[in-house]
Amino acid sequence: MNDQTLIADLRAQLAAQQAAHLYRRRRIQDAPAQPHGSSDGRSVLSFCSNDYLGLANHPDVIAALQHGAARWGVGSGAAHLVNGHTAAHHALEEALAEFTGQPRVLLFSTGYMANLGVITALTGRGDTLFQDRLNHASLLDGAQLSRATLRRYPHCNTNELNQLIAKDPPQLIATDGVFSMDGDLAPLPALMQIARDAGAWLLIDDAHGFGVLGRGGRGSLHHFGLSADETTVVMGTLGKAFGTFGAFVAGAEEVIETLIQRARSYIFTTAMPPALAEATRVSLRLAEREDWRREQLQTLIARFRHGAAQLDLPLANSFTPIQPLLVGTAELALAWSQQLETVGILVSAIRPPTVPAGTARLRITLSAAHSETDVDRLLTALAAIQLPPD
Numbered sequence: 001m002n003d004q005t006l007i008a009d010l011r012a013q014l015a016a017q018q019a020a021h022l023y024r025r026r027r028i029q030d031a032p033a034q035p036h037g038s039s040d041g042r043s044v045l046s047f048c049s050n051d052y053l054g055l056a057n058h059p060d061v062i063a064a065l066q067h068g069a070a071r072w073g074v075g076s077g078a079a080h081l082v083n084g085h086t087a088a089h090h091a092l093e094e095a096l097a098e099f100t101g102q103p104r105v106l107l108f109s110t111g112y113m114a115n116l117g118v119i120t121a122l123t124g125r126g127d128t129l130f131q132d133r134l135n136h137a138s139l140l141d142g143a144q145l146s147r148a149t150l151r152r153y154p155h156c157n158t159n160e161l162n163q164l165i166a167k168d169p170p171q172l173i174a175t176d177g178v179f180s181m182d183g184d185l186a187p188l189p190a191l192m193q194i195a196r197d198a199g200a201w202l203l204i205d206d207a208h209g210f211g212v213l214g215r216g217g218r219g220s221l222h223h224f225g226l227s228a229d230e231t232t233v234v235m236g237t238l239g240k241a242f243g244t245f246g247a248f249v250a251g252a253e254e255v256i257e258t259l260i261q262r263a264r265s266y267i268f269t270t271a272m273p274p275a276l277a278e279a280t281r282v283s284l285r286l287a288e289r290e291d292w293r294r295e296q297l298q299t300l301i302a303r304f305r306h307g308a309a310q311l312d313l314p315l316a317n318s319f320t321p322i323q324p325l326l327v328g329t330a331e332l333a334l335a336w337s338q339q340l341e342t343v344g345i346l347v348s349a350i351r352p353p354t355v356p357a358g359t360a361r362l363r364i365t366l367s368a369a370h371s372e373t374d375v376d377r378l379l380t381a382l383a384a385i386q387l388p389p390d
Helices: 003-019 059-072 080-084 087-100 111-122 137-146 158-167 188-198 253-262 274-289 291-310 330-342 372-383
Strands: 036-039 042-046 104-108 128-132 149-153 172-176 201-205 232-237 247-251 322-328 348-350 360-365
Touching: 042 372, 059 087, 059 274, 087 104, 087 232, 087 247, 087 274, 104 111, 104 253, 111 137, 111 172, 111 201, 111 232, 111 247, 111 253, 128 137, 128 158, 137 149, 137 172, 137 201, 149 158, 158 188, 172 188, 188 201, 247 253, 274 291, 291 322, 291 372, 322 330, 330 348, 330 360, 330 372
Parallel strands: 128 149, 128 172, 172 201, 201 232
Antiparallel strands: 036 042, 104 247, 232 247, 322 360, 348 360
């Protein structure tokens, strides 16, 4: 096979993807992360950011990043275990441990790498692990890398999970806390009991729960009034509600030490810039103390859902900032997204393989930085969408 044949094969695959309305294109953003910005050179009102608390462009967080860069420079220069673990990183880990109520926290460069690290460190060939069918791709990829046997149970179906476990006891059960494409919550009280009875680890990816749910934004466990036990491991990201970048894993002392020794996605990568750690400590304090941000979010969510119900829009059942508008086909989701964009509203069309076939959607996400006027403008635009003829 020559070079031209290889390129021709790729060209044909890309054309097929485009014909199926599954082709993805990047937009160029010309403004900071905020509801009113600029995309591809035109003004837009955005409803597709995970900056749930509106902290990504907060002046105090920006100042902390600037001061951190002046103190530490731009990059960390090395992996944590070589020479890249600074006092700034360590202070953030201690602050996050206090915030989560866990004994220790370990920083990772991304949430994807954190999930890969936990699963491959705690499971291996010969083990079985169970995952919710709608888990984030990073959890599924971690299972593949671990070489453990992956079994997937129907979404949030603990009865089916119990039946599967009776036949094949697991080493680990993994779930999203808040499901990133549906906005619903995992049944964590039941899952914690199931994991405890099975003698298994429970890994909760709470990327979309921290900052938003629970007292002071402490996440999905706190939303249910739960505290993590020694075999519960929680992953959180810093680039969503906290508005910065990076991720962390919270757990028992022995879990964190095991990750330091075994998690390849921790050992073999450069530490996040220490200036980001300084900025995140400020955003963490803001997220914890400023309850008005969560109150504003709930007000906007209720307003949007009420308006959507009046329009008979097919929303998923979610009380989180993630409000999926289920339209079915990839073609229709793309058409709705494009119509909104023509009136200056940015909402991403989510299509397979990100979501199962037949469940393509507009993933509308709300932020405390939105106003009620912003929400009303979105509802007006949705009401005016013209459906294509059958």
